[in-house]
Amino acid sequence: MSSASYNPFEVAQQQFDKVADMIGLDGSTRELLRQPLREYHFLIPVRMDDGSVKVFKGFRVQHNDARGPAKGGIRFHPEETIDTVRALAMWMTWKTAVVDIPLGGGKGGVVCDPRTLSEGEQERLCRGYVRQLAKNVGPFTDVPAPDVMTNSKHMLWMLDEYETIVGGRYPGFITGKPVGMGGSLGRTEATGYGVVYVLREALKRLGIDIKNTTASFQGYGNVSRYAVELYQKLGGKVIAISRSSFTLRKKDGFDEKTLAAIVDEKGELDKEKARDYGCEVLPREAWLEQDVDILVPAAIENQITGENVHKISNQVKVIVEGANGPTTPDADAVIEKRGIFMIPDFLANAGGVTCSYFEQIQSNMNYYWDKDEVLTKLDYKMTSAFNAVYELSQERKLYMRDAAYVIAIKRVADAVKRRGWV
Numbered sequence: 001m002s003s004a005s006y007n008p009f010e011v012a013q014q015q016f017d018k019v020a021d022m023i024g025l026d027g028s029t030r031e032l033l034r035q036p037l038r039e040y041h042f043l044i045p046v047r048m049d050d051g052s053v054k055v056f057k058g059f060r061v062q063h064n065d066a067r068g069p070a071k072g073g074i075r076f077h078p079e080e081t082i083d084t085v086r087a088l089a090m091w092m093t094w095k096t097a098v099v100d101i102p103l104g105g106g107k108g109g110v111v112c113d114p115r116t117l118s119e120g121e122q123e124r125l126c127r128g129y130v131r132q133l134a135k136n137v138g139p140f141t142d143v144p145a146p147d148v149m150t151n152s153k154h155m156l157w158m159l160d161e162y163e164t165i166v167g168g169r170y171p172g173f174i175t176g177k178p179v180g181m182g183g184s185l186g187r188t189e190a191t192g193y194g195v196v197y198v199l200r201e202a203l204k205r206l207g208i209d210i211k212n213t214t215a216s217f218q219g220y221g222n223v224s225r226y227a228v229e230l231y232q233k234l235g236g237k238v239i240a241i242s243r244s245s246f247t248l249r250k251k252d253g254f255d256e257k258t259l260a261a262i263v264d265e266k267g268e269l270d271k272e273k274a275r276d277y278g279c280e281v282l283p284r285e286a287w288l289e290q291d292v293d294i295l296v297p298a299a300i301e302n303q304i305t306g307e308n309v310h311k312i313s314n315q316v317k318v319i320v321e322g323a324n325g326p327t328t329p330d331a332d333a334v335i336e337k338r339g340i341f342m343i344p345d346f347l348a349n350a351g352g353v354t355c356s357y358f359e360q361i362q363s364n365m366n367y368y369w370d371k372d373e374v375l376t377k378l379d380y381k382m383t384s385a386f387n388a389v390y391e392l393s394q395e396r397k398l399y400m401r402d403a404a405y406v407i408a409i410k411r412v413a414d415a416v417k418r419r420g421w422v
Helices: 008-023 027-033 082-098 119-133 152-166 187-206 222-233 256-261 271-276 284-289 329-338 351-365 371-396 400-418
Strands: 038-047 053-064 070-077 105-111 142-146 214-218 237-242 247-249 280-282 294-297 318-320 341-343
Touching (some): 053 119, 070 082, 142 152, 187 341, 187 351, 214 222, 214 284, 222 256, 237 284
Parallel strands (some): 070 142, 214 237, 294 318
16 A cells, blocks of 8 residues: 555645646645645554454544535555545545535544454454544544445444444444444445446447447456446446456456356455356456456556556546546556546545445434435436536546546635635
8 A cells, every 4th residue: 555656645635736726726725725634643552352452553634624524434454554544535525525515525544454353353443443533523523434444344333432432322423334223225336336327427428338348447346346237237348357466357258147156255356266267367467458448447546657557558448447546647647648538536436425425314314215216316416426527628628637626626625715714
């Protein structure tokens, strides 16, 4: 996650500065928006199963809450850094603004590897995280959610600890909860489906029939898995899918039966099973080099760089960023110059936070929608957001990423000014 040559927060600031210059943002507003309003750094002592105490480092960053409560996931990762959390909080501010939901941007993290912790140790870590933050988060101030290596079980432990501390039932404090315990139907599919909703609209605008397209996906986690599912339902053909150490390719396309057969008990792609189903096993980066119409980086940040962007096939027409920050600025400049249609991350993957917002609404009302209603509302929000960005990009001849930033930054800047902060 960390790299000496790549700092995600610097990338986020570069992207912001480019558009701030473009729209002539005044100095005080620029200074306020290019860095977090608040940061919390703390230590979490956890009693381990063997009786020892291990101290973990935790973060919570609230980038901006002018449009509503801060919103953002909590990551557990052994290489978590404060600059990664800062960048993700900043991107979340733009993400909630571009889809026009009344939330701000936040993010949290703990430097740990939950895969090495027992369930009891994970629970104590989750509860310790909330104890350090209980005075600074809440359903109307900062609403966490799951992220990398956290899940609905972790969220429920955190909710229970928060409710114990404040004394009452506040299901809107956190999202990503289990269905039946305040979670929303449709949340599992939301980010991946949102990626395909905006891809569908882009292809319509480009005059391309989705049924005649091929795609390569990086990653097969929660985002990519459901993006693949919906893309196939709409008639697209998936040629390649990667995971952290290899890429699988099936030139005649993966079907639903094959995908179900080549995942292991953890839901991860198994290359040995894949070979039995006629899949080629290629190097990890091969997903980027395929002769397909669509590339979907849906794993982690810093994946399309100045070093590998030239490996992208001339056949590629659209890139949809399912992950946060997968493209570095130098690679982005090459993609723009080549005329590849880019759907930027904070628009493409905003389905997750949009559905989290729906969960928050339902929890606060103590009323729940059925799955079709959730996904219909999600489709509407994602389609509306895409159309607004696309129309601005055409009107002002802007790269799609720049157009999305213009809309998001203007909305947040307007809220800051209306509140009298600058």
